[in-house]
Amino acid sequence: MSISDIPLLIQMTNSIGIDIVDVKDFKKRIKRTFPLKKRLFTEYEVSYCSKKGIEHLAGRFAVKEAFAKACNLNNLSWGDVEVRNLPSGKPYLVINQRVKNKLKIKDVEISISHTKHIAVGVVMLSIK
Numbered sequence: 001m002s003i004s005d006i007p008l009l010i011q012m013t014n015s016i017g018i019d020i021v022d023v024k025d026f027k028k029r030i031k032r033t034f035p036l037k038k039r040l041f042t043e044y045e046v047s048y049c050s051k052k053g054i055e056h057l058a059g060r061f062a063v064k065e066a067f068a069k070a071c072n073l074n075n076l077s078w079g080d081v082e083v084r085n086l087p088s089g090k091p092y093l094v095i096n097q098r099v100k101n102k103l104k105i106k107d108v109e110i111s112i113s114h115t116k117h118i119a120v121g122v123v124m125l126s127i128k
Contacts (some may be wrong), residue, residue, distance in 0.1 A: 017066035018069070021087070060121075064121070071099070082094040113122070
């Protein structure tokens with residue numbers, strides 16, 4: 001049996017992306033290029049992370065990069081995806097409807113982890 005014998009539905013169900021960010025380097029880039037923060041993040045993301053520390057913003061950047069890798073789209077904008085949090089603290093993505101429709105996204109799961117030095121973001125997409 002080869003991969004071509006498996007129905008397309010099974011072949012196309014999940015896509016995974018992962019990214020890791022050096023927090024110290026990320027902080028330097030954000031401070032050096034002031035408009036960068038505004039280009040990469042929504043007001044909500046900046047506000048939420050301002051109370052917590054730069055590693056939280058770096059984690060959101062890692063998730064956005066991981067999402068881009070999982071999507072494999074050429075015309076993805078930073079504003080097409082926003083990282084929010086449930087009251088429990090669990091992060092989730094708010095995805096632009098155009099991107100959702102184009103990819104036929106059924107479900108998205110994300111995870112963010114960080115220390116003072118490293119931030120990691122993982123995204124798993126389930127495709128219809």
